[in-house]
Amino acid sequence: MRTRALGWLAGLALLAGLAVAFGYAPREAAQGNVQRIMYLHVPSILTAYLAFGLVLLGSIGYLATRGKAWDRLAASAAELGVLFTGVTIVTGSIWGKPTWGTWWTWDARLTSTAVLFLVYTGYLLLRGMVDEPERRGRYAAVVGIVGAANIPIVHFSVKWWRALHQPSTILGPEPSPIAAPIATALLVNWVAFTLLFVYFLARRIEIARLDDGAVDA
Amino acid sequence: MTAYGRRAWIVLWKDLLTERRSKESLNALFFFSLLLLFLFQFALGPDRERLQAALPGLLWLGFVLAGLLGLGRVFIAERDNDCWEGLLLTPGDKSAIYLGKLLANFVLMTVVEVVLVGLFGVFYNVDLWGVLGPLAVVLFLGTVGLSAVGTLFAAMTAQVRARELLFPVLLLPVQVPVLLATVSATQIVLGGQPLAEAASWLKLLAGADVVYLVIGLLTFEFILDA
Numbered sequence: 001m002r003t004r005a006l007g008w009l010a011g012l013a014l015l016a017g018l019a020v021a022f023g024y025a026p027r028e029a030a031q032g033n034v035q036r037i038m039y040l041h042v043p044s045i046l047t048a049y050l051a052f053g054l055v056l057l058g059s060i061g062y063l064a065t066r067g068k069a070w071d072r073l074a075a076s077a078a079e080l081g082v083l084f085t086g087v088t089i090v091t092g093s094i095w096g097k098p099t100w101g102t103w104w105t106w107d108a109r110l111t112s113t114a115v116l117f118l119v120y121t122g123y124l125l126l127r128g129m130v131d132e133p134e135r136r137g138r139y140a141a142v143v144g145i146v147g148a149a150n151i152p153i154v155h156f157s158v159k160w161w162r163a164l165h166q167p168s169t170i171l172g173p174e175p176s177p178i179a180a181p182i183a184t185a186l187l188v189n190w191v192a193f194t195l196l197f198v199y200f201l202a203r204r205i206e207i208a209r210l211d212d213g214a215v216d217a
Numbered sequence: 218m219t220a221y222g223r224r225a226w227i228v229l230w231k232d233l234l235t236e237r238r239s240k241e242s243l244n245a246l247f248f249f250s251l252l253l254l255f256l257f258q259f260a261l262g263p264d265r266e267r268l269q270a271a272l273p274g275l276l277w278l279g280f281v282l283a284g285l286l287g288l289g290r291v292f293i294a295e296r297d298n299d300c301w302e303g304l305l306l307t308p309g310d311k312s313a314i315y316l317g318k319l320l321a322n323f324v325l326m327t328v329v330e331v332v333l334v335g336l337f338g339v340f341y342n343v344d345l346w347g348v349l350g351p352l353a354v355v356l357f358l359g360t361v362g363l364s365a366v367g368t369l370f371a372a373m374t375a376q377v378r379a380r381e382l383l384f385p386v387l388l389l390p391v392q393v394p395v396l397l398a399t400v401s402a403t404q405i406v407l408g409g410q411p412l413a414e415a416a417s418w419l420k421l422l423a424g425a426d427v428v429y430l431v432i433g434l435l436t437f438e439f440i441l442d443a
Contacts, residue, residue: 063439118390125386129377139373142436143387146366149432150391153425157394160417161401 003202010199013192017043017185025185034098039185041091043193044084045113050197051081052120052148059144062137068212069205071137074144076204078123080197085117108162112154119147133212221313228317233324235294242290242325246283250333253279254340268341273403276337277396281363281389283329288367289384291318292375301376304441315368315437319430322364322371330356343407351412352403358422359399365429366391372440398422 021039028035058074061067092110093103104110123143130136236242257275261267268275295301304314334352338345345352367388374384399422402415412419 063436115390115393118393122383122387122390126373126377126383129379129383135376138439138442139377142369142373142440145436146369146391146429146432149428150394153394153421153428157397157421157425160421161397 003199003206006195006199006202010192010195013188013195017189017192020185020188025181026179028182031099034095037091037095038182039189041088041095042186043190044088044091046190047193047197048081048084048088048116050194051077051084051201052116052151054201055081055120055123055144056148059141059148062141063145066134066137068133068137069209071133071141072205072208072212073201074140075127076201076208078120078127078140078144079204080200082117082120082124084193084197085113085120088113089117106162108159111162112158115154115158116151119150123147221310224307224309224313225316225320228314229320229324232291232294232318232321236321236325242287243328246287246325246329247332249286250279250283250329251336253282254333254336258340265342269343272337272341272343273400273407276334276403277359277400279333279337280326280330280359281392281396283333284326284363284367285385285388287325287329288322288364288371288388289374289380291322291368291371296375311438311441312434314441315372315433318372319364319368319433322368323360326360326364327356330360345407348406348409351406351415354412354419355399355402355406355415355422358419358426359395361426362395362422362429363392365426365433369429369433369437369440372437394425395422398425 017039021036025036025039027033054077055074058070058072058077061070062074089110092113096105097103123140126143127136127140130139257271257279258268261271295304304311307314334345334356337343370384370387370391374380374387377383398418402418402422405415405418406412
């Protein structure tokens with residue numbers, strides 16, 4: 001019941017987010033209306049990072065306690081993390097085409113996000129290929145920890161990799177500080193996405209719990 | 218020698234001895250590396266300048282591909298001969314086994330890399346003598362990173378169906394930073410610049426190596442667990 005209420009709340013927040021993104025936030029001067037995709041793009045990646053943080057938490061928790069709830073948390077968060085990273089990449093592509101003139105470029109942030117997507121897709125593939133729940137939990141936890149520890153390493157390597165090739169960033173001059181209405185719209189959407197994520201997570205964990213119960217029985 | 222070091226040494230010695238007598242991995246890996254050289258050549262065409270420009274990337278692609286075949290096999294002997302229990306029954310800290318396997322992997326990879334570098338020098342007509350020292354530093358740091366994660370994931374995937382598929386799918390994304398750093402550093406080194414030019418890459422590699430090693434040592438017992 002509480003989960004359902006959370007779902008409604010998330011839905012309302014998303015509607016509010018849309019309203020603010022289209023109604024309240026001003027039309028961006030340089031890019032025009034296409035800039036509004038930022039209100040999906042930025043909250044998705046923030047949510048994805050939250051999800052991968054929870055994967056790390058669940059992984060460590062599982063190895064330390066062997067409690068199945070930890071494993072369910074890690075697994076569910078990983079699925080959602082991949083989902084939201086996917087949303088980030090797709091919205092970024094759609095945003096990039098009209099503004100940069102290309103769907104994809106090997107920019108530092110794009111590349112590291114894509115690597116993140118691949119690492120956790122591998123995590124999900126591993127989970128799919130190990131049948132015993134206990135072993136699956138252990139193996140996945142190790143990959144979850146390696147993946148999380150790798151995030152900063154990926155970040156710096158990709159950043160320098162691009163920096164060496166092209167000193168000035170393709171995004172042009174430093175973006176000016178975000179205007180207040182845009183920041184507000186971003187914040188509303190971020191809260192909405194986080195609520196949506198928590199709702200999805202609760203549902204996914206519930207399914208995983210029922211799944212485990214069905215296997216045990 | 219402490220008991221811990223001795224256990225690691227025994228695993229290393231056993232693996233190297235088995236490899237020396239059977240030559241199972243090395244023979245195939247040498248041949249595979251040679252094949253790779255030909256394939257790269259066919260893919261890029263005969264233009265010498267293009268090949269040399271792509272050389273750092275090709276070199277590491279070769280190592281990584283050979284590594285995928287070699288590293289993935291390190292626990293296969295234990296699995297196929299039902300010796301997994303033997304590993305499990307080893308007294309004391311299980312990370313000693315990881316260390317031994319890691320070193321065995323490292324030795325194997327290094328041998329393959331040395332041969333591959335030589336072949337590259339001959340077939341692509343690059344003078345590598347002058348840069349051998351700096352190149353060795355890059356090779357060392359990159360190989361440690363590759364083996365550290367490779368050994369960990371190999372132990373994991375040895376027990377999983379579709380091992381051949383899962384091992385690269387898990388290892389390659391994690392190794393992206395190592396690949397970027399080694400290719401960039403190799404490019405600097407092959408360009409004749411001093412090693413100091415690649416310092417930031419080498420530091421990144423060293424940092425990554427330490428992170429991977431620590432995680433490997435800490436989590437290996439959870440993988441070995443029956």
